[in-house]
Amino acid sequence: MKRLRTAHGLTADQLARLISYDRGALSRIERGKRAPTADIAARIDIALDAGGSLVRLIERNRSHNGDDDLVTAARESTEFAQWITATAGQLDSAQVADELTAIGCQFVYATPIPLIERLRALRGEIRAALHTSPAPARARELVLLGGITIDLLAHVTENLGHPRAAERHARAAEAIAVNLGHPGLQAWAEGTRALIWEWNSRPAEAMELAAKAASIAPAGEQQVRLAAIEARCAARIGRTDTAHAAITRSIQAAEAAAHDELTMLGGALRFPPSKMAYYLGSTHRLLGEHEHAQRWALEAILAYETGPTTERSYGDEALARADVAIGRIHSGELDGAREILTPVLRLPSEQRIQPIADGLRAVDTALSNTHYANDPTTIELSEEINMLTSSRHQE
Template sequence: MVAIREAAAALDFGQLSRLVRTHTGFTQQELATITGVSQNFLSQLENGQRRLSDAQKAARFLDGLGAPHGLHSSPPLDDPQTRNQHRDPHETIRRAATESLDFADFITSTNTDDDLLAFLYDTLARIATDYVHKPVLPLLDDIVAIRDRVFALLRGRQKPQHTRDLYFLAGTSCLLLAHASQNLGDSTAALAQIRTANACAHQADHRPLRAWTAGTAALIAEWSPRGERALELIDQAAALAPAGQSRIRIAAIEARTSARNGDKRRATAALLRMQMAQEEVPEADGLAVFGGILTFPQAKQDYYTGATHNLLGSHDEAECYAARAIDQYVHGPSEARSYGDEALATVDVIIARLAQGDIEAALPALRMILSLPVERRIQQLGHSVQKVTELLRTPTLLPKPTTREVLELAHNYQVLGTSALPSER
């Protein structure tokens, strides 16, 4: 026993284990069973994290290898002739079959199936639809919850086609969070969500999602000091967008952004491209199935067109398109009635009338906007109300008694979040 203890202290059992497995083809689990230790212990032994200094364990280890306790082995373990003499071919066949089955289990294991994917799609569709006609704050936790669940699934194993679907769902949920972040006045958080949404879209190899993400990034940049960045993003999105609502949306964003930047020629050209896109045969983009905020219906198209005309100074046309958008929201399906877009289109009507000096015609709509519940006052509405108050302070309107009344109502107008920047509407 003393000799065994001295031999155990001198011998590197981890190296011996690796050599044996190299020359025999044994797995760690098989060699651990043979030598009387656990697979975890053997792994640590081979990695140099543990030592086999106990004499009895060392003896059992060597017995399992078929070596005498004095460590004198003849012939050596790596002798091919000896190895072939002692190897049972049937045992090799059984071991190979077991390992092949283990590998089959490994490559076919999945944490996702078609039913789960259908549930995730339906959940995101419900959120996207609710987003346009319900306050954003109650929906925020729902978006984060489904994003976290999809992230957790992606950290596990699933079939390749399911992995692509999960990346698409992850990108879509981050896209919704980008909208929510900007609606609540945090453009930095919105851009972080955009970055992740774009990365997921690339992993899913989903061009329409990349196009929609780039368009949303352009909307965020539109209101920033770097308006030219918005136009760069629009160019990226236009190259990716399929025919249909996605392409119409990009042209509408380009028109409004160009008008805001004072580029009348490009804004007018974009409005023309928008009309041409409206006449194209739509292509499937994978996003329309969600509905709501991930669509660009006619009412929203008219709202964007009206906003663009107001920025270009064409106030009669602006009021016409804005009023048409409002009418479609009021008389359309309740689940498609976007309270944010309807309010902003109403502000466009107000601006068009104030720009023509008609405060009395603008007053009913003004009072309605100023009396909206706070939970429905998204960030861009604060920017729009600020624009209205600027118009009210012009020399032609400021002296009127009605103007002072409205300015008093608009004083300290509170919107969601803390910033006054508008969002991606």
């Protein structure tokens, strides 16, 4: 039990909370001072993904030491009563929502790898709580929060450069939403899947999926997000009219933006004006409309620079800076391009997520296509970008 708990990165307190059991009693079980009941053994086995091995060990031990069945039954009744009456150890939806809010907010500005373990642990806690057969209303809340947890796993996984695994997460979140009959979660998960497709050379399919998701998404920031995704995907495949129409819808939706069950959690589950500005800047840049692109991208950068630190998305800001740099390269402002990119080039390696590497490659492509390609500033900037992106690829 201790070996499995350690392998899962769980403390004894976390495991106790996972199975809704007393911390002291669990510690005595782990130290061999107390034999668990069949029910507790099963709950520990599930929480630690032991595949029944812990349950079988307990059954074998019982057959060897001849525990008195009557004493065991009495102890089980006591523990059953403790479980029924206990409230402090129960995982409730408010706890999960608070943790998701904390993770979602940190997702915006923190490095991604530590968030993976927190999200996996939270998913495990939700799964263990659902194994206790909670009341239907509470179960529905926990299932919804589990779907949101999995969607965040999709975002982190994509940022780490694993699109296939990210899409599996997104599809799982979507399946949960469909089963739950929750169009808000379904639309958000489909939007996540569209983003994964967009970043992995499937913009036409992503555009169609974003438009489909918008037909069921609640009013507010979800509509802003989906229209912005559709616009950028349309720009990638040269559908100028479609892109402009989607830009208009995104701006109109932002004027009356409201929160739903997902966006009210905040952080990565929001689509604020700063994020819309970054998306629209990228869309105009892909359409070759560099003046509009720089205006929107600079608006996004200013919003991130002047807003709260906890809402400053280093990824989105870096990509907005890349869009401005490309516009300046096209107008021959090489020093200005380097200046706007300086904070991106100084990002620590753990923050050079896959989308940022892709954005820097787009800048390098713009450098190579300009008639200033042989300028010393161009060559120096290109070499620096290549060094950073190649090191990201090796990682």
